[in-house]
Amino acid sequence: MTRSSDSEVDIEIERYELTEAPRYTFEVDRRDFMRIFGAMGGGLLVFASMPGAAQESGRTGQQTVSSDVSAWVHVDERGHITGYTGKTEIGQNIRTSLTQAIADELRVTIDRVSLVMADTDLVPFDQGTFGSQSTPRMAPQLARAAAAAREMLLDRAAAQWNVERSTLAVKDGRIVGPGHSAGYGEITKGQKLAGAVPAGASPSRIADWMVRGTPQKKVDGVAFVTGRHRYTPDITRPGMLYGVVIRPDGYAGTLGSLDDGAARAMAGVTVVRDGTFAGVVAPTDRLARKAASSVKAEWRVSADLPSSQTVYDHLKKTATTGGGRGGAPTVAGDVSAARAAAAWTFDASYRIPYIAHVPLEPRSAVAEWSEGKVTVWTGTQRPFGVRTELADAFRIPETQVRVIVPDTGSAYGGKHTGEFAVEAARLAKAAGKPVKLVWTRVEEFRFGYFRPAGVIDVKTGVDADGRITAWEFDNWNSGPSAIQTPYDIPNRRIQFHQSESPLRQGSYRGLAATAKHYVREMHMDAIARALGVDAVEFRLKHLKDERMRNVLTAAAQKIGWPKASSTNRALGIACGTEKGSYVATAAELSPAGKAFKIERLVVSFECGAIVNPDGLTNQVEGSIVQGLGGALFEAIEFAEGRLLNGSMAQYRVPRFKDIPPIEVVLLNRKDLPSAGAGETPIVCVAPAIGSAARNFGTVATELPVKLV
Amino acid sequence: MPSYSVRINDRTHQIEGQPDDSLLSVLRYELDLTGSKFGCGEGACGACTVLVDNQATRSCVTRLAAVAGKSVTTIEGLAGTPLHPVQDAFLEAEAFQCGYCTPGMVMATVGLLRTNPEPSDADIARLLDRNVCRCGTYPRIVRAVKLAAERMRKTDTVGAKVEVRR
Numbered sequence: 001m002t003r004s005s006d007s008e009v010d011i012e013i014e015r016y017e018l019t020e021a022p023r024y025t026f027e028v029d030r031r032d033f034m035r036i037f038g039a040m041g042g043g044l045l046v047f048a049s050m051p052g053a054a055q056e057s058g059r060t061g062q063q064t065v066s067s068d069v070s071a072w073v074h075v076d077e078r079g080h081i082t083g084y085t086g087k088t089e090i091g092q093n094i095r096t097s098l099t100q101a102i103a104d105e106l107r108v109t110i111d112r113v114s115l116v117m118a119d120t121d122l123v124p125f126d127q128g129t130f131g132s133q134s135t136p137r138m139a140p141q142l143a144r145a146a147a148a149a150r151e152m153l154l155d156r157a158a159a160q161w162n163v164e165r166s167t168l169a170v171k172d173g174r175i176v177g178p179g180h181s182a183g184y185g186e187i188t189k190g191q192k193l194a195g196a197v198p199a200g201a202s203p204s205r206i207a208d209w210m211v212r213g214t215p216q217k218k219v220d221g222v223a224f225v226t227g228r229h230r231y232t233p234d235i236t237r238p239g240m241l242y243g244v245v246i247r248p249d250g251y252a253g254t255l256g257s258l259d260d261g262a263a264r265a266m267a268g269v270t271v272v273r274d275g276t277f278a279g280v281v282a283p284t285d286r287l288a289r290k291a292a293s294s295v296k297a298e299w300r301v302s303a304d305l306p307s308s309q310t311v312y313d314h315l316k317k318t319a320t321t322g323g324g325r326g327g328a329p330t331v332a333g334d335v336s337a338a339r340a341a342a343a344w345t346f347d348a349s350y351r352i353p354y355i356a357h358v359p360l361e362p363r364s365a366v367a368e369w370s371e372g373k374v375t376v377w378t379g380t381q382r383p384f385g386v387r388t389e390l391a392d393a394f395r396i397p398e399t400q401v402r403v404i405v406p407d408t409g410s411a412y413g414g415k416h417t418g419e420f421a422v423e424a425a426r427l428a429k430a431a432g433k434p435v436k437l438v439w440t441r442v443e444e445f446r447f448g449y450f451r452p453a454g455v456i457d458v459k460t461g462v463d464a465d466g467r468i469t470a471w472e473f474d475n476w477n478s479g480p481s482a483i484q485t486p487y488d489i490p491n492r493r494i495q496f497h498q499s500e501s502p503l504r505q506g507s508y509r510g511l512a513a514t515a516k517h518y519v520r521e522m523h524m525d526a527i528a529r530a531l532g533v534d535a536v537e538f539r540l541k542h543l544k545d546e547r548m549r550n551v552l553t554a555a556a557q558k559i560g561w562p563k564a565s566s567t568n569r570a571l572g573i574a575c576g577t578e579k580g581s582y583v584a585t586a587a588e589l590s591p592a593g594k595a596f597k598i599e600r601l602v603v604s605f606e607c608g609a610i611v612n613p614d615g616l617t618n619q620v621e622g623s624i625v626q627g628l629g630g631a632l633f634e635a636i637e638f639a640e641g642r643l644l645n646g647s648m649a650q651y652r653v654p655r656f657k658d659i660p661p662i663e664v665v666l667l668n669r670k671d672l673p674s675a676g677a678g679e680t681p682i683v684c685v686a687p688a689i690g691s692a693a694r695n696f697g698t699v700a701t702e703l704p705v706k707l708v
Numbered sequence: 709m710p711s712y713s714v715r716i717n718d719r720t721h722q723i724e725g726q727p728d729d730s731l732l733s734v735l736r737y738e739l740d741l742t743g744s745k746f747g748c749g750e751g752a753c754g755a756c757t758v759l760v761d762n763q764a765t766r767s768c769v770t771r772l773a774a775v776a777g778k779s780v781t782t783i784e785g786l787a788g789t790p791l792h793p794v795q796d797a798f799l800e801a802e803a804f805q806c807g808y809c810t811p812g813m814v815m816a817t818v819g820l821l822r823t824n825p826e827p828s829d830a831d832i833a834r835l836l837d838r839n840v841c842r843c844g845t846y847p848r849i850v851r852a853v854k855l856a857a858e859r860m861r862k863t864d865t866v867g868a869k870v871e872v873r874r
Binding site for chain 2: 655
């Protein structure tokens with residue numbers, strides 16, 4: 001766990017999503033300034049470092065900035081402002097919200113600002129775009145750099161005009177003072193100014209925000225509604241060829257024999273073999289697919305692989321106790337004694353299936369080699385991580401690898417790895433020409449990765465006053481994070497058990513929190529029902545955190561808790577916190593045969609000070625819709641090394657007809673720093689629906705929510 | 709290789725290809741019209757939606773031979789400046805996040821409004837149900853469709869271009 005010094009927010013990052021990228025020290029000396037100026041033209045360049053990192057201040061470019069530079073801002077000779085960040089735009093709309101931060105500090109409208117994102121040759125190192133970190137950590141970095149740039153422009157103008165600096169002000173992108181007015185471009189013209197954000201400098205107070213805090217449209221929205229934006233699969237390079245990788249029919253298999261004679265006989269086709277890797281390259285996509293399908297490969301698949309039915313036993317059976325990722329339990333008080341002394345005890349075991357991200361843009365890459373250096377365009381959340389993967393795969397220095405991430409057709413935690421980039425680069429190297437590789441939808445399902453499946457056992461004890469005194473929570477495989485309970489319970493034992501996962505698994509929107517919140521909130525609901533007490537009152541009785549209490553109360557009020565809108569309908573509710581933000585979701589259901597229909601969803605959300613209210617509402621709505629999939633029908637089915645529903649037609653994702661009215665209540669806490677919002681709203685959808693469904697019958701302990 | 713005459717965005721193209729080449733691959737690979745997206749290749753996500761003789765059609769499961777002599781409109785052929793009212797409505801409602809489904813959604817909406825100029829929420833859900841927005845902006849897309857429908861009806865009755873705020 002790390003503590004972010006600027007946001008006071010604890011962030012847990014799933015251990016398996018960090019592949020230990022080598023420590024990277026970004027050093028910028030005068031030559032680098034000159035190189036960057038060479039690329040950008042003259043003007044003013046300001047570097048920002050993560051708080052706590054060693055920094056040097058200065059304004060003339062004489063010093064060496066050698067620290068964890070995290071972002072920089074450039075003001076060119078025409079007064080146009082460009083921010084540089086390693087974050088990626090994957091639909092969460094940070095291109096807009098980060099632009100707001102820069103524009104705000106430099107007192108310009110957002111059309112005066114552009115962002116260069118996720119091009120490893122142009123931007124500072126960044127660990128990746130995950131964990132809802134862009135808003136709490138990257139936005140303040142860019143804001144500090146922009147604020148420092150503003151101050152340097154003031155200094156410069158005062159010197160040029162030989163006036164007191166205090167007589168000058170910044171307005172609409174100009175420096176103005178008695179008898180003087182000049183645009184930023186005029187002040188930086190013909191100059192090459194560089195500097196770092198002074199230690200201790202902070203961006204504007206939230207109360208002084210002008211551009212942040214106001215609704216802003218997606219900055220380049222027109223490029224998307226016209227189809228002009230080029231995602232990775234849309235990129236072409238001169239002389240580019242098309243690649244296809246030879247793969248097994250199932251999700252698993254090691255290559256046995258391979259007969260590529262027919263493919264080799266095809267004019268224009270290159271067959272690439274390297275160890276267990278096999279692929280083909282051809283001048284057209286059509287020919288590449290024809291050649292690939294002509295390859296006869298035998299794959300060895302081990303016997304007795306778990307299925308989606310047996311996986312839960314498998315996860316428990318293969319668990320490692322102690323050591324490894326499992327580690328020791330978190331213990332408080334004496335849970336056994338508390339259980340023994342309890343007036344009531346409750347035990348339950350829940351099962352969480354694997355689910356798929358299904359980003360609409362498939363994993364893809366375009367790779368091009370030139371003089372030993374490879375450039376790869378690819379949709380990934382970790383451009384620098386993929387750069388390392390490429391450098392390792394080809395045994396070349398990272399300076400010989402450039403990764404460029406075009407704004408990407410979504411990821412949801414599913415694009416942390418770069419195997420498709422490595423595959424495209426391997427094919428391009430063999431072919432001696434640029435190669436495009438676009439995974440098919442079937443490849444996406446079989447060879448991407450899933451949200452982990454898991455088993456979660458919960459055992460509790462409640463005293464005669466209806467207060468929970470004991471909380472035991474054992475989680476097999478569904479991720480170690482988000483495992484602690486926000487409820488005030490004196491005796492606890494909470495443990496993550498690492499298991500062997502038969503399917504490839506990794507990060508997902510909200511990480512492990514979707515599973516944990518489902519179980520925790522369904523169990524809270526079960527206890528409240530058994531005790532015959534109100535589910536909201538029962539939670540409030542165990543909640544000290546004022547922010548959590550506020551979102552829960554807001555959602556309950558909005559949906560009309562505890563009364564449904566008509567007698568045959570029923571309500572359910574759940575609350576949670578993750579990544580420094582807070583959510584409560586309430587559902588109203590009606591019975592529909594042996595199942596139920598969702599009539600209405602209410603979600604209240606609080607993530608500190610709101611940067612872009614409309615963008616935030618959009619993210620909250622989107623999270624709720626994605627949460628509906630896992631709550632209602634998403635689950636990967638598999639047996640004998642094959643996926644049984646690994647296609648778009650078979651794997652059901654939410655569509656128009658599945659969407660009930662969704663009402664979003666945003667709580668704006670201008671007294672608190674902004675936290676990220678792309679993930680947390682997803683976590684309470686399933687338990688809100690599940691707890692409402694309990695009014696119609698017994699709800700299965702396995703997701704998706706269904707009546708048994 | 710056989711050759712097919714296809715009218716694409718008001719220009720006639722002679723396209724050499726196999727009869728079962730997908731229209732989407734022709735658009736993307738032969739003509740570099742990449743606004744129509746590859747999402748699933750199964751006709752199940754709608755990211756590749758274009759108009760064939762004014763009907764919303766999934767181009768990834770449409771054979772080249774089947775569009776011979778027909779008229780195809782892609783997102784690139786929809787409008788220049790100003791934008792089509794449907795595109796304006798999507799911008800105004802911010803009916804997207806990552807935008808990958810957007811060209812297909814826009815084309816499906818244009819097709820829908822040609823046959824049903826005043827769709828209800830239920831009509832929209834039914835008629836756009838084969839288009840997936842994995843980011844989940846469905847409520848906004850419904851708003852955008854209704855906004856566009858309203859404006860296009862006005863344009864039709866007044867017979868003049870409606871000024872659209874952007």
